[in-house]
Amino acid sequence: MERRRRVLVVGSGGREHAIALRLLESESVGEVLVAPGNAGTATDAPGLPTGKLLRSVAGGTLEIAQREMVDLVVVGPEAPLVGGVVDELEAAGIPAFGPSRAAARLEGSKAFMKAFAARHGLPTARHRVVTDPGAVDAAVRAFAEPPVVKADGLCAGKGVVVAGTHEEAIVVATAMLTGEAFGAAGERVILEERLVGQEASVHVITDGERFVVLPPAQDHKRVGEGDQGPNTGGMGAYAPAPLVTEAIAARIERSIVVPTLEGMREEGTPFRGVLYAGLMITESGAPLLLEYNVRFGDPETQVLMSTIDGDLGEALAGAAQRSLSPDAIRPASKHALVVVLAASGYPGSPRTGDEIHGLEVAAALPDVQVFHAGTRRVEGRVLTAGGRILGVTASGATLRAARDAAYRGVGAIQFAGAHHRRDIGRRALEK
């Protein structure tokens, strides 16, 4: 390539900060713009390779892409993908990493995803779709055990309730269908059989045909230690997850990844971008599909970016331009772990405006990287500005080394009201 790429990353979370820094490590990338970004992408990051540039920019995606003449757009969050931003960019001749609006329905509509899974024989929970509040009672009672209740549309990770009783499932499903809970996203409700096992996330980068599977990761969704308390966007993650053995990984590829990519091609809506399969691994080692996301996970990305080798810029541009080289990136022989520091009040209403101390001390620790999420820079100070504030991430030769280094990083950072889980990775380390 004659010239190093200029890449626009869309989003403002820890995921986007991690993607931006990993892109800058790529030989093929010279500059990364992040829109709207956060305090971590606002200035040159410490330790940025020489000759590389990073900055936050404001404005609409297409407008920035055209004004800045970027070579590639990488879309972080699901909402713009489901809204069709990739179709819009491609129509303007700008290569974009992410699925079309039609392919993004795998995340945008759980009813679409379940029907697709049935059409293509993907292993997943038995389900029913309900649209009439009058039909909820009978539909819920048709399940022997209380079913999981899911709003059809995007609900920022809050549209799923694992009900403890049939009565609770009825109350929740009714609130969704009457529009009380999630507005239009709850016009259709999916009831599904509750699956039992351990969860894992598998990310696949694909150009619609060829694909690369990233190391399996494990998220920690509940706010409290021991998986207690309400769900969050994710309080920590690690990769690779030893739960997914080579045999299970092969099974995931064969029974879920390949038929999904084939099915999407057959239906005339090939999936390009990153497909994130949320999986339940049963006691017998069978992978079952819980959900699809059509973007990188957050905080999974923070660990995936340091457990792959190769040129990420080449891989994402290849996926966007239907010419992915399956060996552009490969698993690194490394482990990584991220601990999320959240603001007081999260996952409810977080308090904002608290000053963050110790960022430089943490970043100077060996093997530690601090990714910003809800932060903003005001007159040289970094303030909290969201729910999840920082992802303190470390890599190491073993999961234990990565975990210990990440928690040393956590110990170096302070802000009023900060909370985090102390048990990230514990389950894998106890094995």
Ligand code: AMP
């Ligand atoms: P989702 O947004 O679909 O990932 O669901 C959020 C969380 O709800 C998942 O990570 C699981 O912990 C749980 N969940 C979703 N579907 C099921 C299911 N069928 N059985 C058990 N747990 C589920």
Ligand code: GLY
């Ligand atoms: N960490 C879960 C997600 O990104 O959906």
